Amino acid sequence: MHQFEIKELIPLEIFGINASFTNSALFMTIGVALVSLFTILSMSGRAVVPGRMQSMAELSYEFVASMIRDTVGKGGQQYFPFIFSLFMFVLVLNMLGMIPYSFTVTSHIAITLALALVVFIGVTIIGFVKHGVGFLKFFVPSGIPMALVPLLVVIEVISYLTRPLSLSVRLFANMMAGHTMLKVFASFVIGLGVLGGWAPLAFMVAFTGLEVLVAFLQAYVFAILTCIYLNDALHMH
Amino acid sequence: MPQLDFALWPPQLIWLLICFTALYVIMVRVALPRISTVIEQRRDRIAGDLDQARELRDKSEKARADYEEALQEARARAHSIAQETRDKLNALTERQRAMGEATLTSKLADAEARIAESKNQAMAKLDDIAAETATALIGKLIGSGVSEAKVNKAVKALHQSGGDADG
Numbered sequence: 001m002h003q004f005e006i007k008e009l010i011p012l013e014i015f016g017i018n019a020s021f022t023n024s025a026l027f028m029t030i031g032v033a034l035v036s037l038f039t040i041l042s043m044s045g046r047a048v049v050p051g052r053m054q055s056m057a058e059l060s061y062e063f064v065a066s067m068i069r070d071t072v073g074k075g076g077q078q079y080f081p082f083i084f085s086l087f088m089f090v091l092v093l094n095m096l097g098m099i100p101y102s103f104t105v106t107s108h109i110a111i112t113l114a115l116a117l118v119v120f121i122g123v124t125i126i127g128f129v130k131h132g133v134g135f136l137k138f139f140v141p142s143g144i145p146m147a148l149v150p151l152l153v154v155i156e157v158i159s160y161l162t163r164p165l166s167l168s169v170r171l172f173a174n175m176m177a178g179h180t181m182l183k184v185f186a187s188f189v190i191g192l193g194v195l196g197g198w199a200p201l202a203f204m205v206a207f208t209g210l211e212v213l214v215a216f217l218q219a220y221v222f223a224i225l226t227c228i229y230l231n232d233a234l235h236m237h
Numbered sequence: 238m239p240q241l242d243f244a245l246w247p248p249q250l251i252w253l254l255i256c257f258t259a260l261y262v263i264m265v266r267v268a269l270p271r272i273s274t275v276i277e278q279r280r281d282r283i284a285g286d287l288d289q290a291r292e293l294r295d296k297s298e299k300a301r302a303d304y305e306e307a308l309q310e311a312r313a314r315a316h317s318i319a320q321e322t323r324d325k326l327n328a329l330t331e332r333q334r335a336m337g338e339a340t341l342t343s344k345l346a347d348a349e350a351r352i353a354e355s356k357n358q359a360m361a362k363l364d365d366i367a368a369e370t371a372t373a374l375i376g377k378l379i380g381s382g383v384s385e386a387k388v389n390k391a392v393k394a395l396h397q398s399g400g401d402a403d404g
Contacts, residue, residue, distance in 0.1 A: 004238070004239045004240060005239050006239055006242075006245045006248075006249070008248070012248075014251075017247050017251070018244070018247050018248050019247065019248055019251045019252075020248045021248075021252070022245075022248050022249070022252070024248070024249050024252065025248065025249075025252035025255075025256070028252055028253065028256040028257075029252075029256060031256070032256045032257075032259055032260045032263075035260060035264075036260065036263045036264075036267075036268065039264070039268035039269075039271075039272065040263075040267055040268050040271065043268070043271040043272055043275060046271065046274070046275050046278075047275075048275075048278065048279050048282055050275075054275075057272060058272060058275070058276060061269070061272045061273070061276070062276075080269075081261065081264050081265045081269055082261065084264060084269065085257070085260050085261045085264045088260070088264075089256075089257060089260055107240070108239075108240050108249060109240050109241075110240070110245070110246045110249045110250060110253075111249055111250075111253055114250055114253055115253075115257075172240070176240070
């Protein structure tokens with residue numbers, strides 16, 4: 001589990017709390033810098049007919065915009081900057097993790113849980129601000145017999161409360177499992193040597209391709225689930 | 238598993254807060270407005286170009302209609318001019334024909350009058366010839382002269398009784 005280790009690069013302490021600049025912080029900084037440079041520099045031409053980089057930036061913009069349009073619909077555009085930032089942040093961190101010897105920030109539950117809690121708490125606040133106490137009706141499914149209501153309310157509340165957990169664990173587990181798997185097969189390559197190491201090496205090549213797909217897919221899933229939760233809060237289904 | 242080492246959570250969370258906030262602010266302040274401006278500009282430009290194209294099409298459509306109309310008009314005028322010319326020519330020929338006819342008629346009348354005169358003259362001479370011949374014949378037949386006045390009278394009477402050939 002060497003690749004998941006957090007190393008303190010610049011030890012820091014604020015009010016007695018460990019705030020060291022770690023390798024995790026370094027890769028988050030690189031990620032933020034990459035996303036910012038990508039979205040700002042590619043648009044520096046502001047061409048009406050876009051070049052390659054500009055089309056990519058516009059494509060990612062339209063991608064998130066249409067995701068919000070399709071899942072949230074009316075009133076969703078207001079939250080576009082947050083969801084765009086979230087999607088690009090998770091995507092760039094997942095992708096950076098695919099580079100050998102790099103560090104995968106999203107393979108840490110602390111990061112994914114924090115992001116998921118921000119989404120969960122934010123969405124819950126939006127729900128209560130938008131509908132007041134009426135937001136509680138969200139936990140009472142319509143059109144069911146009265147006798148079943150208490151049971152279903154309990155189930156609904158539990159399913160609602162587990163949202164941040166499932167959201168964070170999905171991303172963290174996918175990232176960690178993929179990287180661990182690659183590590184295990186890499187050790188097979190070494191263990192089997194020049195004669196037998198080709199089979200796990202071929203598998204690793206294919207699996208790396210799959211991991212790139214997973215890295216994109218998990219960022220997409222994280223963003224679209226955020227959109228779905230936002231839609232629940234705004235329109236109550 | 239380093240993920241569950243809670244002592245390492247605070248530095249991660251603090252830097253997550255710093256980095257994500259920075260990213261969000263950069264996106265909201267700088268990056269996203271740029272992208273949306275460009276996309277909107279393009280949309281406006283395309284809409285403007287489409288409008289212009291529509292306008293030009295309308296214009297060309299109108300020009301075509303004008304041309305068709307002018308063509309129609311010219312065709313109508315050409316037709317009327319042709320008709321007029323034809324009418325004029327018809328009138329001219331008619332007049333000339335009428336004039337020719339009148340000349341011919343008058344010539345015919347003259348000729349007829351001349352013929353009638355010649356005939357009358359011939360007729361008048363015929364009586365004299367008849368009387369002369371009759372006198373000569375009678376002189377030869379009877380041997381003695383007969384008065385010319387008597388023969389003339391007889392010829393006249395014969396002539397007036399019907400003009401039969403047996404006289």
